[in-house]
Amino acid sequence: NAGVMQNPRHLVRRRGQEARLRCSPMKGHSHVYWYRQLPEEGLKFMVYLQKENIIDESGMPKERFSAEFPKEGPSILRIQQVVRGDSAAYFCASSPASGVDEQYFGPGTRLTVT
Amino acid sequence: SQKIEQNSEALNIQEGKTATLTCNYTNYSPAYLQWYRQDPGRGPVFLLLIRENEKEKRKERLKVTFDTTLKQSLFHITASQPADSATYLCATHTGTASKLTFGTGTRLQVTL
16 A cells, blocks of 8 residues: 655756756545755645646746646656756655545655756 | 743752643643653654643553643652652644644753
């Protein structure tokens, strides 16, 4: 019974490149959340998705960031033209239902922009 | 705006004692509050959830209280062990949206 899977675990990108972060939710979970954790800061919500739908993207920067959760395959968080300030740990979480249940987190992807 | 605060200073206690961590929130009324544990380099792990109409919740050595008048939750670990050393995060949910709002966490260090 695999938990939430994220890959890659570590990602190094040069300024201006694109970063693609992948998340496979727990089996049976159809709700996916992305959070970002900057050094010495708390987890900040970015986006909430269900299959083929973005439900809440109020935490996503307006430019360069996008997310999707296709009918088949993992959820993808895409960061275009990365800058040094994008360096952070990005966590994906999933839940079987909306709102009420606890969220199950993956191990995170640590993005370093050089 | 919604604000959730945890003591940013590390809490150091001796093995066997009870650790008490505090979470305060302002400017909103969460429908429920959750506590997570996070170890270095890992994702948060869910521990306990308490709803606004519940005063107290227990799970093994863990106990959580929720005081909506004080706008505060207390998280207790009894008979603490070195393996309990980690950062503990509280998170709130308003009930109208699925996103969680996290505190910055309190690092607990349990020594022999």
